[in-house]
Amino acid sequence: MAVSIILYDWPKTQRKAKPLALGQFSRQNLRGSQINLDFADSNGFLPVFVFRFSQGRCYRLVPGRVLHNSLFQRSYSSPIESEAVQVIADPSLLPLTSSVLICISAAEQSVDPFPSDYAGQSRISAQVINDPYPHYDSVEWKSKSKGPYQPCIGPQGRLLSRKDEDMMMSGFRWNTSDFPTPIFGSYESWNLNKSLCADRYSRYGAYGYLEGNDTTLHNWNGTFGSNEAAEIDWEQVDWAHLQYECLQRNSVRYRSQPSEGKIFALYKSLDSDVQPHEPLNGTDTQPRTAVILRSWIGMKYTENDLYHIRSMLMELSLYSGAEYELILLIDSQGKKLPKRDDHAAWKAFNAKHLPRELRSLAVWFNAEMLKDWYPGIEVHVAILQYFQPTQIFSRLHPQYDYVWQFEMDSRYTGHMYDLLHKATEFAKQQPRKYLWERNSHFYIPAVHGTWEEFMKKVDQEMPGHDSNSVWGPRPAEGIDIEGQAMNPPVPRPEDEPGSWGVGEEADLITWLPHFNPVGTDWPFRDRVFNFPQDQETPRWAAVVAMSRISARLLGLLHKDKVQSGVGLASEMSPISWALYYGLKTVQIPQPVYHDAKWDPEELNRRANPGEPGQVNAGFNSIWSWGQHNDIIYNTTFMFNSEFAEKLYRAWLGYDGAKEWEKENPRLCLPPIFLHPVKNLDFTLLFQHPSHSKNLITTPPKMAPTQPKAGKSPSKPKEPKDSDLKKQLLFLWICHKVSGVNIDIPAVARHLGIKNKAAQMRYTRLKKKLDEMEASNEETHGKDKDTEGEGDIMSD
Structure with missing residues (x-):
């Protein structure tokens, strides 16, 4: 199965995620290779890499680290800072600490075979x-x-x-x-x-x-x-x-x-x-x-x-x-x-x-x-x-x-x-x-x-x-x-x-x-x-x-x-x-159960190797790392x-x-x-309502800004009405790129607003975004995109 790797740049001055790089890797190549993903970003933004395989598991790679063979043979229930990889349960949950968003789709955004x-x-x-x-x-x-x-x-x-x-x-x-x-x-x-x-x-x-x-x-x-x-x-x-x-x-x-x-x-x-x-x-x-x-x-x-x-x-x-x-x-x-x-x-x-x-x-x-x-x-x-x-x-x-x-x-x-x-x-x-x-x-x-x-x-x-x-x-x-x-x-x-x-x-x-x-x-x-x-x-x-x-x-x-x-x-x-x-x-x-059919005798030979009293106790054990x-x-x-x-x-x-x-x-x-x-x-x-990192009520953050000399950083403000629009925009991008389904009733319920209102809001926003996606790609990166962002947020 091929995995599409797409890097998206999402700076303030643009109204739409812009693909910067695209690569195709087979799954076996990913497992059998070391891929150095270190690169220089002239804008000083911190990139976030996400690999989304067919079953939906995502990986975030820390820049400057090397993706090792063994990382695709295990998973973690929570981020592990000491490793070169962090498991992300879902792309739409990624907190954006910079202007770079990367979403991955598998096999041209296809889903798992049922x-x-x-x-x-x-x-x-x-x-x-x-x-x-x-x-x-x-x-x-x-x-x-x-x-x-x-x-x-x-x-x-x-x-x-x-x-x-x-x-x-x-x-x-x-x-x-x-x-x-x-x-x-x-x-x-x-x-x-x-x-x-x-x-x-x-x-x-x-x-x-x-x-x-x-x-x-x-x-x-x-x-x-x-x-x-x-x-x-x-x-x-x-x-x-x-x-x-x-x-x-x-x-x-x-x-x-x-x-x-x-x-x-x-x-x-x-x-x-x-x-x-x-x-x-x-x-x-x-x-x-x-x-x-x-x-x-x-x-x-x-x-x-x-x-x-x-x-x-x-x-x-x-x-x-x-x-x-x-x-x-x-x-x-x-x-x-x-x-x-x-x-x-x-x-x-x-x-x-x-x-x-x-x-x-x-x-x-x-x-x-x-x-x-x-x-x-x-x-x-x-x-x-x-x-x-x-x-x-x-x-x-x-x-x-x-x-x-x-x-x-x-x-x-x-x-x-x-x-x-x-x-x-x-x-x-x-x-x-x-x-x-x-x-x-x-x-x-x-x-x-x-x-x-x-x-x-x-x-x-x-x-x-x-x-x-x-x-x-x-x-x-x-x-x-x-x-x-x-x-x-x-x-x-x-x-x-x-x-x-x-x-x-x-x-x-x-x-x-x-x-x-x-x-x-x-x-x-x-x-x-x-x-x-x-x-x-x-x-x-x-x-x-x-x-x-x-x-x-x-x-x-x-x-x-x-x-x-x-x-x-x-x-x-x-x-x-x-x-x-x-x-x-x-x-x-x-x-x-298994997702493939096996010959029972062959399965027994591999799953239960060893003489009586020593089953699975040798180097060819089914528990030996990477062999089975x-x-x-x-x-x-x-x-x-x-x-x-x-x-x-x-x-x-x-x-x-x-x-x-x-x-x-x-x-x-x-x-x-x-x-x-x-x-x-x-x-x-x-997520506790007082948290500034609430991914439901707080939109993704843009590029961090430094406070002026002599002034302390301001406290995070309570979510405003525009925050919902930014959040929906974020979810729409993740949906378009990685196929994440958006459960509007669930979002509305946890934001404390009515389902109908949230659905209408998202429908209008989606229509405008879809129209923008179909528009001429030449408009990207030009000054008029700043005006476009204002149009989105005014909806």
């Missing part, structure tokens, strides 16, 4: 409620619970009902045979329900997807429910209060909860007040699980982010009777945080940085806090020590037996409760015998058969390879496991019948295979901190730091960091500590993948989906866990 292989399925039922919850009134469920289930109050202000079409997620029964087969994993192996598919309306309609959006309301199937969710004032919802109230209604089901008030941040001074976590030890008290969403200061929350967060709150917490509780764990990235007990300062801080409905969910941390907790280790950055704040959170919240951790760029098209409940139950039933060996494989049903056949196959392969098998604790020097390790019932796994571990909760649940990284070319394999054995330290890895971790395992990680100052790279940490202490770890064989990109970068779940975002955007109706939906039903997907999904809406849902 993934029609994933859209041909037929629905065989009308819309129905998706209800995966247990039968709380059944004798079986009551026999396992200390108390009864009590329904909770929802965001609409009344008790939630599982029969409510408006507040429950819904879906369609469908012909599953019309849908492609996952290349890895399956639904059947862990009993994940795939009987219902969901389009974007049935997935998010209960969480405000139809709110105030004329387009979605026009396409909505009005025969299902009454669209009550669109009438909810979501900004006024206090999710923390709803979760607390839900817990109180169901408190008899759980252990006693701490009486301390709200914890705003991970202060070290809170440690003295903590009661240690106590295991349930087989009582009928049900475990509680914290669901942590990791975020950062400065994140721009889109409407889709909020639909996703609301779905997690409703499906996991409120409808389950407080079995789960959602928390937003936010990195302030060096920003100074208020003092511990200054509630007024915390209220103002949250109001400045978060949408109103998320403020009560926030728990903050920064690097200084991590240093206070772990002075013995010098490393605290997220990419190397992602679990440090999770460990601290668990210590300060002993009421949670487990912690699920998710990243903001993940999405799930199915029901969240079904996903986590089925994963937990599957992990609980896995026997310990040759568990680490099974975990190292990508499960491929076309090669391995059913899950039971796969287990039997591994059992038959392992005898004679016991030296490669993980059986019981594998301690590392520098940590004390005495009295806390889990020892197997017999010395050798082949002498155990396969019952050990069945019915035991897993201390670690992951979504991708586990592997020994030492002999691979995985880039973080040598990140070992303060262990006496250094590179000889035993260690394993599990990529993508989304997982469920027990309070016990988090406690051991915390203990050893405090006592010994030892550590490993993030994706080696929880699983290696499970290795040291002999704890149970399970990989979920989730269904993972044709597999890695085109799946629905991976540390970096294009296909996940491409499929999700099509499901949302973006790109080529609009043409498809003129003659076909909306894309209806089975439950698929997607990661990463970064580039969604161009419209920012939240």
